[in-house]
Amino acid sequence: MYRMIQLESLIPETLPGVSLFIRHGENHVLYKNAALPFTHSDKERLLGNNVKFLFVTADEISAYNQYVESNLATLMNDESLEPLEKQNVLYQASVNYVHEIFDCPAVAIRQNAERCRKLIQNILNDVMSSDGVMTALSSLVDHNSYTYVHSVQVATYSISLHLKMFELERDELIDVGIGSLFHDYGKVYIPKVLLDKPGKLTATEFMELKNHPVYGYSTLKDLEIFSPVSLGIVKHHHEKENGKGYPDGLTSYDIARSSKVTAIADVFSALTTNRSYRTALSKEAAMDIMYGEMEGSFDMQYLDTFKGNLY
Numbered sequence: 033m034y035r036m037i038q039l040e041s042l043i044p045e046t047l048p049g050v051s052l053f054i055r056h057g058e059n060h061v062l063y064k065n066a067a068l069p070f071t072h073s074d075k076e077r078l079l080g081n082n083v084k085f086l087f088v089t090a091d092e093i094s095a096y097n098q099y100v101e102s103n104l105a106t107l108m109n110d111e112s113l114e115p116l117e118k119q120n121v122l123y124q125a126s127v128n129y130v131h132e133i134f135d136c137p138a139v140a141i142r143q144n145a146e147r148c149r150k151l152i153q154n155i156l157n158d159v160m161s162s163d164g165v166m167t168a169l170s171s172l173v174d175h176n177s178y179t180y181v182h183s184v185q186v187a188t189y190s191i192s193l194h195l196k197m198f199e200l201e202r203d204e205l206i207d208v209g210i211g212s213l214f215h216d217y218g219k220v221y222i223p224k225v226l227l228d229k230p231g232k233l234t235a236t237e238f239m240e241l242k243n244h245p246v247y248g249y250s251t252l253k254d255l256e257i258f259s260p261v262s263l264g265i266v267k268h269h270h271e272k273e274n275g276k277g278y279p280d281g282l283t284s285y286d287i288a289r290s291s292k293v294t295a296i297a298d299v300f301s302a303l304t305t306n307r308s309y310r311t312a313l314s315k316e317a318a319m320d321i322m323y324g325e326m327e328g329s330f331d332m333q334y335l336d337t338f339k340g341n342l343y
């Protein structure tokens with residue numbers, strides 16, 4: 033099994049420490065052994081041949097992810113890279129992290145908690161300093177599974193709306209980012225056939241799906257590394273203003289602001305991404321649904337601010 037990686041994520045004159053492969057038709061051919069550094073001339077030659085992606089084996093994806101993460105600060109300050117190229121590397125690294133962690137037993141979350149924090153710090157810096165994140169986030173969709181991209185989108189939109197609405201300490205913003213990155217973690221306990229079902233779910237299937245906030249909350253709480261803000265988001269991102277949400281049927285005043293924000297980020301991300309049962313909606317069409325048929329779900333002041341932030 034090979035996993036695609038971005039050429040931009042490799043810093044010339046460093047040692048990625050993983051074997052790099054290149055695609056030739058249907059096959060993957062060894063491009064560079066793990067013991068050899070990636071050089072400037074390698075990069076130029078590849079770009080000259082219009083190669084934008086390389087491959088690593090699934091066994092080495094964690095080592096590759098950690099290589100990219102350890103270089104993120106350097107990459108983010110590299111003036112030879114376009115802002116969009118930097119964002120592509122950052123958001124892809126975040127998707128790769130989620131993919132890696134959601135595929136491992138829950139204990140891996142504790143072992144890799146610092147990596148998560150660093151990624152969220154980078155996302156926070158990016159949201160605070162860039163003009164927009166929509167382009168970078170939507171370009172992730174083609175090459176990655178929905179759940180992983182969705183997690184990163186929700187974390188990013190949620191941080192962004194918190195920044196617009198409240199004066200928060202950096203630590204709380206990071207907790208918001210972590211909680212929203214893991215908001216759907218409980219879905220790892222829901223059968224995949226149910227998550228990918230193209231048609232409408234039966235009542236029983238929907239009841240099972242509705243367990244994911246509680247599954248995620250109990251697992252993550254037991255790790256004893258998540259803050260109450262992060263855990264609240266995981267448990268309550270499907271609550272609705274009118275009390276018709278789940279798992280607790282909370283109404284407006286009882287829903288924490290971080291859960292209200294994440295609920296908006298969650299639905300917007302879901303509606304604007306291709307799914308097995310429908311193609312992605314434009315942001316305008318998504319907003320129409322959120323104001324129209326989903327009326328009563330969201331806090332209107334929050335939704336107005338979110339909408340104002342989009343254009």
Ligand SMILES: [Fe+2]
Pocket residue numbers: 215216244245269270
């Ligand atoms: Fe969810």
Ligand SMILES: [Fe+2]
Pocket residue numbers: 182186215216298
């Ligand atoms: Fe979600």
